[in-house]
Ligand code: RTP
């Protein structure tokens with residue numbers, strides 16, 4: 001089951017800029033089924049834990065500040081080859097390098113504020129989904 005799932009967050013910039021509906025439409029049109037979905041806001045402790053892999057990077061403080069400044073939309077998504085196909089749908093980390101038609105090309109504003117997250121492996125998809133949703137919230 002986990003191999004067909006990924007985890008995403010519409011980041012605070014995407015929510016603030018009013019892109020939630022359009023982004024969910026694109027996710028739906030690309031064939032992903034919603035397993036879990038909610039609007040929530042991460043605390044500093046949450047964001048430091050979620051992005052712990054980056055805690056030595058120079059942008060870590062900025063990233064935590066950004067990810068906690070407003071609500072996000074968190075979701076678990078299901079589809080064949082979910083992790084890789086979702087990374088293709090969202091595009092490169094830097095929107096300036098993202099392919100035409102990708103979510104980051106259309107809705108991101110900068111390298112730091114890039115509208116959306118997608119898990120980078122099946123293992124992280126499970127860890128990240130379970131970070132935000134209990135078993136009873138995943139259908
Ligand atoms: P994400 O984890 O959010 O899906 O993004 P990603 O895999 O494409 O990129 P990653 O290397 O994991 O970086 C995580 C997030 O940190 C911010 N970032 N800022 N200012 C910078 O140099 C910089 N580099 C990365 C971005 O919000 C990026 O998505």
Ligand code: MG
Nearest residue numbers: 117118119120
């Ligand atoms: Mg990443």
